[in-house]
Amino acid sequence: MSADSTAKTTPPPVVQVRDMDFCYGASPALFGINLKVKYRRVTALIGPSGCGKSTLLRCINRMNDRVPSARVTKGEVLVKGKNIHDADVDLTQLRKQVGMVFQKSNPFPKSIYENVAYGLRIHGEKNKSVLDEAVERSLRQSALWDELKDRLNANALALSGGQQQRLCIARAIATLPDVLLMDEPCSALDPIATLKIEELMHRLAQEYTIVIVTHNMQQAVRVSDYTAFLHLGKLVEFAPTAEFFTNPLEKLTESYLRGTFS
């Protein structure tokens, strides 16, 4: 895999999955996954439905812990060099530093301000000026500030679908995470809203490390620097996006890209 060729000149991977097996109860979902997510790059996870790409994404902030009987059975997941399954890892701190945006935009039925401030509030931030500042920064970074600065107290549910999803991104980056996980963030949006989110991701990649799950290959081409292809719980190929799409090494990848998938 050629993704490692420049490893010596760039910062160490922010997220590193090493030889990981993952099971839901008795049924295995992921086998021997190895993945290195580069610092401040966008990494796309693609693959057919049920291939385990969302499961892999949710391994990175341990959201799978919510599912009883789901667990990593082999290998390890390192975030910022630390095995996140170590006993001394505090889940709330992990998730503060590994933000997540979901497929369905799900702002809380609270004001725009309260949505963005939620993460900071639960981590104990009470200082109004700090909150104000974080809300403004997050909304600016998610390209919402100009649209919404005059109605921060409006209910977030009054926003359009695309705005809601960008608000969710603002909410996720308000705690200044190192990694931003995005689980098919555009699958419920129209093309124009999708375009806005994609533009946003380009800008966010300057400050955050992004891992995005998408079932849209064109989107992976447009937004990502690296692409990983999963099939039936196995990571088939992982390469810089340009190489991945122009010159796939694996036959399986090639047939998936051509759409002649069996």
Added chain:
Amino acid sequence: MNQPATANPFAGMKSRDALRETIVRWLLRLGTFFIVAVTVAILAHIMVKGAPVAFRSTWPFVNVQFLTELPSTLHVIEDVKGGRIEVEVNRADQVKAQLGDAFHSETTISYSGGGILGPIVGTALLVTVSISIALFLGVACAIYLSEYARHGNPLIEWVRLAILNLAGVPSVVFGLFGLGAFVLTAPVFVDVPADRSVFAIPLGFTTLSFEGWDTCVLSGGFTLAFVILPVIITASEQCLQAVPQGFRETSMALGATRWQTIRYSVLPFATPGILTSSILGIARAAGETAPIMFTAALAFKDKLPWQKDLPPLPADASIFAHWEQSVSRFLGIFTESVQALPYHIYTLAAKIPQNEYSERAQYGSVFVFLVLVASLAASSVLLRKRLRAKYRW
């Protein structure tokens, strides 16, 4: 083209199906109307008979005496011409003396004079205590079942079975349970344990004695709380489950603990529904008679729960002494037995000889009772509406 224009290509085929359709529709419709008719009949009957007792045609339009006085024995004095005078016991002799030779006869009707303030206050206290306890326990239980308990845990299935069974227990059994558990054995702090104490734990400065709380608001409130607990648990759990899972996921993904998630992203959105279930709880608690018969209610009491004969404080008593007495007077409310509306209605209807005067008191009480429950329900509905507007999703 050649067919006559009158031929109907969509003519119905079987008249039997059509007939069956009509019969079924009318059966269902009649069943529904019958329920409405019964409800209207009950309400109309009580309105017609009860409203004249509670209202007056002249200012202030409500029967002030009926709503602000304690129940008392009614004396009806008849003179020789057949005229009747209704008086309370204190004035009976005076009226008789005035009538002199014109006095013909005197009838006394228990509980039917005065008003029903005692029962109103008692029911309000019982409902307040029971709904507070039931909401606390019920919501706690619902949160545990909905948010913390894992599916498929056999213990949780037992808990659910227990809740279902609790809902099926006859109310008189709750009454007896309350008598045994709260009236006779609940723990209290005393200096010297009573003879009836089940067992006592000396704590040095005081003794924790399991000798019961006696018949009082607290015993009745706890008993009623268990009667309405299943309703509140079940409804609250449904309301919690109705909050989208996405709220929980998002909150957890932002690093919130489970309790923070519940506190800020689940509970606020379930509250309107939980309040609705508490309306049902309030109406049920206010109406139950059997659970309070042994635990809190008296057929007759000539004092309100806070009208207690406490020793007068010395003139130079400190502010602290006054404060202490106020607190003990307030807490004393909950250790008094009370009259309650449903039990008062039962007494009027079943425990005294029936005549036009007792009937009047009866219908008046039922009417006021219904109005109180209805207005409680209405205010909860309003509260829920306001919360919904704030926390809709």
